[in-house]
Amino acid sequence: IYNEGYGVQKNFKLANDWFSQAIEKGYAPAKYALGLNYSKGLGVEQNDIKAVELFQSAAASDFDPAYYALGLAYQN
16 A cells, blocks of 8 residues: 555555565565565665565565566566
8 A cells, every 4th residue: 555655645665664564474475565666766775686585585485476577687
């Protein structure tokens, strides 16, 4: 909700806090979402290495969009 601004003002820092909490519980889509924010520098300092680590972790959980994000990261 905070990442996309659904019904609230966008707040990437707060969204990233929620993603981090979900990651602690092993939720692969949160790893992917936080990776996207790291790749774009949304609410965090831009960090391609951290983004790729999160994409790899999400892909290891068979979260398909993470495979695509990894491909783009390696391409660039």
